[in-house]
Amino acid sequence: MQNLSSITLTLPLMGKLLSFLQRTVEEASLAWSLDGKGALRLTLGAEEMYAFLLTQGKTQEFPKIEVTISDEGAWVELRFLLPRGILPLEAFNLVPGERAMPGHAQGLFLAARMVSFLRVEQKEQNLEISLCENRSYPLGKTISEEVPSSGPWRMCTPEAPEAQQLADRTAARPPEERPSFVLRQGMAADLLRSPFWGAQVALDSQNRVGAGLFWERRGKMAFLHGPWNFSSSPTLGEELLNVALGELYAQHFEGVILLDPPRETPRHRFEILGDLPRKGGMLREVLYCSLREDTGGPLYLHASLEGPLREMTERLSLPREVRSSEPPLHRIPEASALGVRMDLPRKEAYLFCLAPGRDGRENLLSHLKILRSQEMEEIFFLLDLGQFEDLPMGKFLMEAGFLPRLLFPWAGKGDLLLWTAPEA
Amino acid sequence: MLFYPPLEKLVPPHIRQFEPYIPSKPDGELCKLYGCSQIFRMNNNENPLGPPEGARRALENFDPASASIYPSGDAWYLRHALGKHFSLPPECFIVGNGANEVISFVISAFCEKGDNIITADRTFAVYEWVASFSGFQAKVLPLLEETFDDQAMLRGIDERTKVLFLCNPNNPTGTYWNQSKLISFLETLGGRQILVVDESYGEFVEREDFPDALELLPRYPNLVVFRTFSKMYGLAGLRIGYLAGDPGVVDMIRRASVVYSVNAPAQLAAEAALKDTEHIRATREICATAREILGSAASRLNLPCSLGEGNFGILKLPCSDTWLYRNLMKRGYMIRSLTGFRMPGHIRISFHMPEVMQGFVMALEEILSTLSS
Numbered sequence: 187m188q189n190l191s192s193i194t195l196t197l198p199l200m201g202k203l204l205s206f207l208q209r210t211v212e213e214a215s216l217a218w219s220l221d222g223k224g225a226l227r228l229t230l231g232a233e234e235m236y237a238f239l240l241t242q243g244k245t246q247e248f249p250k251i252e253v254t255i256s257d258e259g260a261w262v263e264l265r266f267l268l269p270r271g272i273l274p275l276e277a278f279n280l281v282p283g284e285r286a287m288p289g290h291a292q293g294l295f296l297a298a299r300m301v302s303f304l305r306v307e308q309k310e311q312n313l314e315i316s317l318c319e320n321r322s323y324p325l326g327k328t329i330s331e332e333v334p335s336s337g338p339w340r341m342c343t344p345e346a347p348e349a350q351q352l353a354d355r356t357a358a359r360p361p362e363e364r365p366s367f368v369l370r371q372g373m374a375a376d377l378l379r380s381p382f383w384g385a386q387v388a389l390d391s392q393n394r395v396g397a398g399l400f401w402e403r404r405g406k407m408a409f410l411h412g413p414w415n416f417s418s419s420p421t422l423g424e425e426l427l428n429v430a431l432g433e434l435y436a437q438h439f440e441g442v443i444l445l446d447p448p449r450e451t452p453r454h455r456f457e458i459l460g461d462l463p464r465k466g467g468m469l470r471e472v473l474y475c476s477l478r479e480d481t482g483g484p485l486y487l488h489a490s491l492e493g494p495l496r497e498m499t500e501r502l503s504l505p506r507e508v509r510s511s512e513p514p515l516h517r518i519p520e521a522s523a524l525g526v527r528m529d530l531p532r533k534e535a536y537l538f539c540l541a542p543g544r545d546g547r548e549n550l551l552s553h554l555k556i557l558r559s560q561e562m563e564e565i566f567f568l569l570d571l572g573q574f575e576d577l578p579m580g581k582f583l584m585e586a587g588f589l590p591r592l593l594f595p596w597a598g599k600g601d602l603l604l605w606t607a608p609e610a
Numbered sequence: 611m612l613f614y615p616p617l618e619k620l621v622p623p624h625i626r627q628f629e630p631y632i633p634s635k636p637d638g639e640l641c642k643l644y645g646c647s648q649i650f651r652m653n654n655n656e657n658p659l660g661p662p663e664g665a666r667r668a669l670e671n672f673d674p675a676s677a678s679i680y681p682s683g684d685a686w687y688l689r690h691a692l693g694k695h696f697s698l699p700p701e702c703f704i705v706g707n708g709a710n711e712v713i714s715f716v717i718s719a720f721c722e723k724g725d726n727i728i729t730a731d732r733t734f735a736v737y738e739w740v741a742s743f744s745g746f747q748a749k750v751l752p753l754l755e756e757t758f759d760d761q762a763m764l765r766g767i768d769e770r771t772k773v774l775f776l777c778n779p780n781n782p783t784g785t786y787w788n789q790s791k792l793i794s795f796l797e798t799l800g801g802r803q804i805l806v807v808d809e810s811y812g813e814f815v816e817r818e819d820f821p822d823a824l825e826l827l828p829r830y831p832n833l834v835v836f837r838t839f840s841k842m843y844g845l846a847g848l849r850i851g852y853l854a855g856d857p858g859v860v861d862m863i864r865r866a867s868v869v870y871s872v873n874a875p876a877q878l879a880a881e882a883a884l885k886d887t888e889h890i891r892a893t894r895e896i897c898a899t900a901r902e903i904l905g906s907a908a909s910r911l912n913l914p915c916s917l918g919e920g921n922f923g924i925l926k927l928p929c930s931d932t933w934l935y936r937n938l939m940k941r942g943y944m945i946r947s948l949t950g951f952r953m954p955g956h957i958r959i960s961f962h963m964p965e966v967m968q969g970f971v972m973a974l975e976e977i978l979s980t981l982s983s
Contacts, residue, residue, distance in 0.1 A: 311614050432731070432952030438629040454981070455955060457933050476932040477949050481634055482643035503936040505643035 190379060191218075192256030198248035199272065204236050211255055211264060218257040221322055227300045228319040232264055234297035235317060239266070242273050258318070259379030260367075261302065266315045273313055278306070278523035280552035281545045295556055298528050306525040308540065320531065323370035326350070330358035333417040335390035341429040344387045344398070346375035352387055352398035355416050363448040365400070365411045374400070384408075384437070386430040388422055397422040399430055406440040407597045415450045424452040435477045440596040444473040457502065460592045463606065465563055472592055483600055484509050485571045488580030491590065495571075495603070498593045504601070511577065515544055518578045522546040524553055533563040539576045546582030554586070558610055565607035572600015624745050631739075634944070646942040652960045652970060653946040655781070655811070655922050657844035659893055662886035665845060665879040672875045681874035684864075685852075691881045692852065696824050701857040704864055705880075707871040709810055709838040709851035714740045716834060716853065719866035720772040720804055721746045728766050729775040730758050731952045732783060734808065737775040756916070757785040760795050767803060774799075777808045778823070779815055782951050782958045784918020788819035793826070801832040804859070809835055810851075811920040813842035813890055814897060820919070824854055831856035834863070839876075841921065842893060843883040848876035897921050900961035907971040911978060921961045924948070925974075929981055931957050934974075941973040 193214055197203055211232040215225035232253075239251070252267040277294070294315070298304035303318035329351070344352060353374035356364045367373045377383040377400075387398040396419065399412030413430070415423035434442060444456060456473035464470050482505035487495055489512040499506045522543030527536040535557045543549070550567070557565050567588055570576055583590075587608030594602040618626075634640065637649045661669070682688075685705035693700040706712040717727065717740050726747035729737040733753075741748040749771070751762045758776050767774075779786040787795070792807070799805060807823040823835040838851035850872055853863070883889070904923045908915030914926040927934055931947035931954060938945055948956040959970065 310617060428954050429952075431949055431954040435949050435952070435954075438627070454928055455930055457930060475930050475954075477954075479634070479932060479935050479947050479950075481632055482640065503933070503940060505640070505936065505939065507643060 190257050190259065192254050194252060194254045196250055196252050198250055199239055200248050201240055204233065207236055207253065208233055214255040215262050215319070218262050219321060220262050220319055224262075224319045224322065228262060228264055228317065231297045231300035231317040231319070234300060235264075235266060235294075235315065238277075238294065238297060239268070239273065242277055259383070260373055260376040261318045261320045261380075264317045267309075268313045268315065270311050270313065273315075278525060278540050279521050279543070279545070279549055280524075280556060281521075281548045282552070294526070295560065298526075298530075299560060302530050304526065304528040306527070306540075308525070321373075321376065323373045323376075325369060326357060326371035327354055328357040329354045333390065333394045333396045335392070335394060335396060335417065336419055337390060337396070337422075339388040339390060339396055339417075339419075339422060339425070341386060341388050341426060344378070344385050344389075344395070346378075348387055348389060348393060348395055349375040349378050349385060351395045352385065352400075352414075355395055356398070356412070356414055359414065359448065362446055363414075364446075384433075386426055386433060388417070388426045390417075397426040399426065401430070401434065401442070403439075405597055405602075406438075407594060408434050408439045408442045410442050410444045411446070412448060413451065414448050423450045424455065427452060427455060431475065431477060439477055441477055441594070442475045443594065444475075445470065447471075447473055459502070459594070460498070462591055462604075474594075476595060478596070480505055480595065482506065483572060483596075485601060486510075486574045486577045487571060488512060488577055488584075490584055491580045491603075494590050495593070502593065502595070504593075504595055506601070509574075512581075513578055519543050520545065522549045522579075522582075524549055526553070526557075528557070528560070528562065530560075533561060535562040535565045537565070537567045539569065539573075539579050542576055542578045542582075546579055547585045550582060550586040550588070554607055567605040567607070568598070569603045569605065570598035570600060571603055572598055622745065625743060628743055640939065640944070641942075644936075644939040644942075646940060648942050649939075649944055650942055650962060650966050650970070651944050652962050652966070653944045653958075654846065655841055655920070655958075655960045656846050657842060657893055657921070658896065658962045658966070659844060659889070661844040661879060662883045662889035664882035664886045665843065668878040668882040669875055672878060676874065679874070680870055681872060681877055683869040685872055685877050688852075688877045688881045691884055692854070695884050696854070698824065698827065698854065699857060702827065702854050702860055703852050704860060704867055705850065705852045705872050705877070706867070707851075708840060708849040709808065709836050710736050710740075711849075711868070711871060712836055712851055712853040713737055713806075714744070715863050715867040716773060716804065716806060717741055717744055717746065719863040725770045725772045726768070727773045727775065728763055728771060730777075730780075732756075732780075733758070733775075733777045733951075734781050734810075735950065737806075737808075753780075753783065753785075755785075756780075756783040756918075758787065760787070760791065764795075764798060771803055773804045773806060775806045775808065777810070778821070779811050779919035781811060781920060782922065782924055782946070782948060782953070784916060784920045784922065784924070786815065786817075786820055786919055788817075789821040790819075792821045792823065796826070796830045796833060799832065801830070804832050804834055805830075806834045806836060806853075810838045810841055812837065814894065814921050815919045816894065817919065827854060827856060831859055834859065839880045839883060842890060843880070844889075844893075845876065845879055845883060848873070848879055850876040850880050893921070896963065897961045899964050900967045903964060903967040903971060904959060904961075907974070911975060922958050923961070924953075924956055924958050926956050928978070929955075931955055934977060937977045938970075938973055941976075943970045943973050945970075 212229040254265040301317045302320040305316040307314045353368040356368040382403045388396045396417035397415045401408040413423040459472040459474040461469040487510040489510045492510045523540035588605040592604040689700040689703045727741045738748040834855040840846035916924040935947040946958040
């Protein structure tokens, strides 16, 4: 279903080219069906980001950066690919003081405030910063009747009409069993045009969707929505899940996470990863299914984390060699740098470590403050326990009041430990 | 200054999208990680009896001093021995570094940009992998009743289809095409594409209607047969397998093959192994016992079980296969979880000595009993 297009510009980082970038972003956004407001927001985001880059340290006069504007299905994305050196890691340190970069607290976050989504990623020798603006969609309809057919069922990736039908059927489910995008006419089909999204359906001979599910790629993990069974066949949801798991394996995912399992979820096919607090304080059980045989690996931990992590790995029967230590402060670099993924419609932010530093606690607290000021309700930290260099961050996270909650096996270089931020 | 290569530009997209296959760690490392004292490998369909007696002697007699000399580049003596054994000219054979290598010889020889191969979804995945990372499309068709779907394969052929792969008997389902089905398929195919019949597990099959594809070679020159010394002959550690086909077809494949890839001890051991029929009988006996132990345990534990042809069986689980894998590993039993074969919720168990099979069954029972609690 992918039919995406993009424009890539290689630009010398010069103030004079700002208006050229603005015009290109705005016209491309409109061409790819963002409405006027959306196109304006992305253009303002581009302006903030470009202006921010102009203020940062440079290794050369007018260094070249790559800017890509792309149609990603349900959103338009503006991607800045920055060779190392253009944006020093200090730009990701929000601790006030001498080290603070000029305009540091405004740059990235001002840009993020304009759009739906901000993502910062390190890619080989480059840093990639993406700003995304979602398309707007009207409310769709709901289909609540059962599919009476008993099959035979054809399991497949849905085309746009079947994707919409799946969304319409799912829209009839209670909010805790379905994602909100299914309520929007046309959004599911657009999401599936992006490589970050996928779906699987069981169709009868009349192309009625008897069962279906969506998945969202987040790194090496697939976050599953479903499986929903709309048919009178009680095992159809599980049969579809089997096909989907095989497909996800073939697409090189490590595992599957299920945050809001529908009532018909074959729970025996999943493990319980742990609990995560919902908005409002209730706990929700997080289900997990590994797609691969675990060949074992090291866990680099700050010594203070050894107890909770041993409990997690033993409960999940994960073969891990715990390598814990407590590095003396003088061996840790002075300044830390944190990356961020912000999803404004979901009011959700994920922080992660770009570089550990002695001011880790202060940097975390500064990030918390600014994220809360941007009305982020759920703030998480993802710590890669396969990354030896990040080991000191465990201590700073504890000191900043974060709580280790869930271990996602092999979701990063090693396991990813998900932390929740302290209550405001 | 460090010039790091621009990998995003240097590496083709079809390679970048691949994740490297991570094989299991050595036993010693796994024992440390899983906290067990010993690992019984029941995951790779190896022969628990080890190599035949003749092959062992050949390895013992290998003169270490001759390790400095290149092996026969085209396995000259082994090809002649194979020719004699199967009453075919030695030119019909190419020996490779395991059957995996001969798969890539065939795909390289016949496919060019835009071509495709046909295989199945729940079969040996290397046909699909080699095609995909060589930049060719692999048409992966669903099995029909756990068996290669002949009609779907024929329908799947287009003008760019060059090679069809049939794993017979199939790993992991243990199903097979009988003689008449294979012949009928070859007749319909009419020699327009290459049909590879992978008989890696052929020596385990005792059914009368199981075809010997080598015997069909004179009638069907588009037929290429794979065999291996890794399974029945217990030489998996030496990595040696071969293909057989019409001399003209094999001559083309040879152009895409790597010579000197099979080491000298492997060639000597394989040649000796061919002569040992007693080894085949003894192995089949172990498989029969193991099949009985697994079958009765499955029925006691109320687990759907498939005990087809080959030295392995399949169990359908009431839980995640990868979760069970980890828990069996803690008890020292390494099986194959089948999510990777597009069969999530199933495991494949390679047949082992009776006492190991019994131990495995006990461990399985113990783990499954924790599910209800």
